[in-house]
Amino acid sequence: MNTEKNIKTLIIKKPLKLDCGKTIKDFPIAYETYGSLNSKKDNAILVFHALTGDQFVTGTNPVTKKDGWWSYAVGPNKAIDTNKYFVICSNVIGGCMGSYGPSHKDSDQNIFGTNFPVITINDMVNAQYNLLEHFGINQLFSIAGGSMGGMQVLQFISNFPDKSKTVIPIATTSSHSAQNIAFNELGRQAITADSDWKNGNYTSNKTNPGKGLAVARMAAHITYLSKKGLQEKFGRKLQEREDLKFGFDADFQIESYLRYQGSVFVDRFDANSYLYITRAMDYFDLSKQFKGNLSDAFINTKAKFFIISFTSDWLYPTQENKDIVIALNSIGADVGFVEIESDKGHDSFLLDVPDFLNALKNFLDKSYDEK
Amino acid sequence: MKNEFKVIADLIEKDKKVLDVGCADGTLMKFLKENKNVNIRGLEISKEKVQECIAKGLTVIEGNAEKDLQQFPDKSFDYVVLSQTLQAFLNPELVLDELLRVGKRAIVTIPNFGYWKVRFHLLFKGTMPITKTLPDEWYNTPNLHMCTIKDFFYFVKSKEIKIFKSLALNNINTSLINSNNLGIKNLFADLGIFLIEK
Numbered sequence: 001m002n003t004e005k006n007i008k009t010l011i012i013k014k015p016l017k018l019d020c021g022k023t024i025k026d027f028p029i030a031y032e033t034y035g036s037l038n039s040k041k042d043n044a045i046l047v048f049h050a051l052t053g054d055q056f057v058t059g060t061n062p063v064t065k066k067d068g069w070w071s072y073a074v075g076p077n078k079a080i081d082t083n084k085y086f087v088i089c090s091n092v093i094g095g096c097m098g099s100y101g102p103s104h105k106d107s108d109q110n111i112f113g114t115n116f117p118v119i120t121i122n123d124m125v126n127a128q129y130n131l132l133e134h135f136g137i138n139q140l141f142s143i144a145g146g147s148m149g150g151m152q153v154l155q156f157i158s159n160f161p162d163k164s165k166t167v168i169p170i171a172t173t174s175s176h177s178a179q180n181i182a183f184n185e186l187g188r189q190a191i192t193a194d195s196d197w198k199n200g201n202y203t204s205n206k207t208n209p210g211k212g213l214a215v216a217r218m219a220a221h222i223t224y225l226s227k228k229g230l231q232e233k234f235g236r237k238l239q240e241r242e243d244l245k246f247g248f249d250a251d252f253q254i255e256s257y258l259r260y261q262g263s264v265f266v267d268r269f270d271a272n273s274y275l276y277i278t279r280a281m282d283y284f285d286l287s288k289q290f291k292g293n294l295s296d297a298f299i300n301t302k303a304k305f306f307i308i309s310f311t312s313d314w315l316y317p318t319q320e321n322k323d324i325v326i327a328l329n330s331i332g333a334d335v336g337f338v339e340i341e342s343d344k345g346h347d348s349f350l351l352d353v354p355d356f357l358n359a360l361k362n363f364l365d366k367s368y369d370e371k
Numbered sequence: 372m373k374n375e376f377k378v379i380a381d382l383i384e385k386d387k388k389v390l391d392v393g394c395a396d397g398t399l400m401k402f403l404k405e406n407k408n409v410n411i412r413g414l415e416i417s418k419e420k421v422q423e424c425i426a427k428g429l430t431v432i433e434g435n436a437e438k439d440l441q442q443f444p445d446k447s448f449d450y451v452v453l454s455q456t457l458q459a460f461l462n463p464e465l466v467l468d469e470l471l472r473v474g475k476r477a478i479v480t481i482p483n484f485g486y487w488k489v490r491f492h493l494l495f496k497g498t499m500p501i502t503k504t505l506p507d508e509w510y511n512t513p514n515l516h517m518c519t520i521k522d523f524f525y526f527v528k529s530k531e532i533k534i535f536k537s538l539a540l541n542n543i544n545t546s547l548i549n550s551n552n553l554g555i556k557n558l559f560a561d562l563g564i565f566l567i568e569k
Contacts, residue, residue, distance in 0.1 A: 304430070325432060326442040334412075337432045338421050355418075359425050366428030 006062035007055075007098040008032060012130050019283075022117040029127055030098025031055050031090035034074065035082035037135060042371070044137050045080060045364075046128070046164070047089040048145030048152035051220075051277055052269055054097035057089045058082070063097065064268050072352050079361035084368070085141065088131055092124045092152075094277050096270035100127075103203065103270050113200035113272055121148070121284045125156040132163065139163055141371070142364060146170035146349035147316065148277070151284050154297070154324065158286065161301035166367050168360070170308045171349045173320040174294050174327070175285040180315065183223050184278035187216030191271045200272050213271045214262030221261050226312035226345035230254065287327075294327035305335040306363045308356065310348040336363070372398055374543050375562060379452060379478055382536065382566050383407060387449035390414065390474065392436045393456040397424035404429070412448075414439060437461060440469040448474045455480050455504070455562075459513040471532065471569040480564045483539075485519030485557040504561050520563040521553055527567055536566040 007030050015025040032055040037044060047057055049069065054061070058068040058075045074080040074087055091099035094116070102116035132140065143164045145153045150172025157167045173180070191197055194212025198205045222230075234254040238244070241251065250256040290296035298305075305328055309321035318339045328335040340356045342348040348356060376399045383389060385407050391400050394413030397420075403409040413431035415421050424431040432439070436453075437460055451474030453466070458481060460466045470477040482504035483489070492500035499509040507513070518526070520539065527534060537548040539560030548556045548563065556563075 329432070329442045330444055332444070332447055334430055335432065336425065336430045337434070338418065338425065339433055341418060355422065359422060362422075362426045362428070366425075370428060 009098055010130065010134055012127065014130070016123070016126055018117050018123045019120040020118045024093075024100065024117065027093070027100035027127075028098060028104075029090050029093070029100070029130065030095075031088060031131060032057065033089075034058060034087040035085055037086040037137070041135070041137050042139070042141055043084065043368070044086045044088060044135065044140050045142040045144060046131070046140050046156070047074065047080070047087055048125075048128075048143070048149035048156070049089060049092065050145070050147035050149045051281065052217075052265070052274075053149070054095065055089045055091045056097075057087060069350060072350065073357060073360060079357040080144070080364065081361070085364070088135070090128050090131060092277065092280075093127045094119045094124070094273060094280060096273040101270070102200070102272035102276055111201070111203050113203075114275070115200075116272070116276065118279055118283075119276060120280050121151045121155045122159070122289075124280065125152050125159060128152075129156075129160060129163075139165060141368060142166040142168060144168035144170065144360075145172075147172055147346065148281050150316075151281065151286075154286055155284075157301050157303055158289075158297040161298075161303070164303055165371055166364070167301075167303045167305045168308070168363070169305070169321070169324060171310055171313050171316050171321070171346055172324075173284075173316050174297075174324050175287055175320075176282050177320070181282045183220065183315075184282050186219050187278060188275050190215035190219065191274060194271075197271060200275075202271070208266070209271045210266040213266045213269065213274060214259075216274060217265040217269075218258040218262045221258060223315045224345055224347040226314065226343050228312065228343045229345050232343070294323070295331045298328055298333055299331055301333070303334070304367060305333060306359075307335065307337045308349070308359065309337075309339045310342045310344070310346070310353075310356070311339060312343045313346040313348060315346040372402055374545075375454065375480060375540060375564065376402060378538060378540065378545055378564055379454065379480070380407065382478055382564075383409060383450055385409070388447075389450045389452060390443070390448040392440070392451060392453045392470065394424060394429075394431060395420050397427045397429045397431065399452065399454065400424070400429050400431075401427050436466055436469070440466070440473055443473040445472055446475050449476065450474055451477045453477065453479045455482055457481055458516045458518060461515065463516050467527075467530075467532075471567065476535065476566060476568045478564065478566050479523075480562055481518060481520070481523050482514075483520045483557065483560050483563050484517040485521055486561045487558050488561070490558075502561065519557055520548065520560060521557040523563060523565065524548070524550075524553060527565065531569070533568045534565060535568060536564075538564040540564060 009028040053069045091097040150169035153169045191212040194209035196207035197209035237253040239256040287294035309318040325337045388410045391413045421433045489500040539556040540562040
């Protein structure tokens with residue numbers, strides 16, 4: 001979690017006024033890049049990560065030693081081809097992979113914990129905008145991201161309408177629904193109910209609310225999958241046993257799988273970051289920022305949009321993605337939309353779903369040829 | 372490219388904004404984009420066809436014309452094209468109204484059920500007609516509301532829709548339709564192409 005090596009950081013000197021009213025300055029943004037920026041600086045793609053992602057999009061994550069979270073989509077000759085494009089991704093502020101977050105220290109050298117300011121999706125993209133200046137990029141070729149990454153995509157193009165040629169929000173929403181908020185609240189309650197959470201001061205108390213964080217992850221993980229996908233993968237299969245044991249160990253494979261997902265998650269993620277980032281998602285309501293008219297969020301952009309949803313995604317269902325398409329069509333924006341057939345649920349955008357990866361590749365490559 | 376598309380393309384001036392409803396694999400869109408510098412969007416219900424359009428670099432929205440035309444503002448396109456699909460909708464009248472709301476003008480083509488081969492097929496064989504433009508069997512055809520050129524001609528007139536141009540197509544031959552030759556064209560054309568406005 002706190003491995004300093006292998007993490008590139010950019011210190012943002014410029015003050016950033018946050019939505020909560022506080023101002024931060026001299027704060028770090030941790031980022032990673034793939035491929036190379038061409039001489040015209042017109043081949044850059046800014047990728048935004050989801051709730052538990054980080055800047056390590058592809059290849060081996062040097063901290064977790066696992067594959068990057070979007071390895072299926074990003075890399076040489078892949079949908080987002082790093083032989084062709086310069087991919088930039090940074091850890092969101094509030095995160096725990098090097099960017100300014102609740103595990104950092106305040107000016108009195110105390111760990112922030114819950115004294116870290118509450119951040120929003122708007123704050124995240126405003127912080128990341130500094131990367132364009134850092135690389136001297138006037139206009140990105142594309143911005144892309146799924147889930148919370150998609151929210152950042154929408155907010156970014158709304159804030160900086162001429163800073164990207166193409167815009168790819170995937171499996172996302174323009175406004176977090178009651179159901180979305182409910183699931184996030186469940187996760188937060190699991191963390192704060194863990195006696196080791198210590199009001200967020202677990203580091204100074206030398207404790208770790210791992211149990212609470214694991215439960216949060218388990219609950220969230222279910223929302224990323226579809227009923228059909230779960231049934232096909234696990235059904236009622238038993239875990240390394242011939243019969244039920246009439247106890248509360250993991251009898252079923254699905255139980256064992258979720259426990260495993262929870263346990264590996266706590267090794268790589270910070271509980272307070274989980275609280276902050278889920279809060280940012282819950283606060284996201286792009287149309288509210290424009291007095292209830294989502295179209296106004298995009299009125300100043302000439303960018304070409306491509307919106308993608310998945311049939312079995314019930315967390316950010318097709319209709320919520322289509323609402324963005326409708327808002328764009330109502331102002332005559334250039335927008336394409338496709339719903340990909342997949343039984344892998346919300347997680348489809350992270351997985352090997354050929355129809356999705358082909359559509360993404362074709363859209364990017366054809367748009368790049370035309371520009 | 373089929374002759375129908377060439378005729379449609381001839382009806383559209385350069386540099387216009389066009390919506391192709393039921394754009395299929397994007398053949399017409401690609402032609403218009405490349406030859407007429409048209410700013411073109413497609414609406415297509417089949418996921419497979421949408422993928423083919425994306426692979427051609429075309430802007431397409433996966434959707435259903437009966438529901439998804441609603442999202443486009445009034446007169447937001449110079450032309451809205453509907454090729455040989457009107458008869459396949461549950462409510463063709465509603466779709467036609469929507470085409471004319473969204474587009475300043477609409478180009479609608481219909482397979483002609485009044486074509487002599489269709490009439491002969493039914494008359495002499497006594498089974499549902501199968502022709503080049505009507506290739507499916509009665510049990511698997513997507514067509515729900517077949518009509519003739521004459522039917523469509525009278526229908527748009529009754530709705531006070533203005534017909535700018537109506538063309539009869541028979542293989543590669545194109546000719547104008549007017550109220551004087553309507554009966555003849557209705558017999559000898561297998562496809563009708565209408566440029567209309569409301």
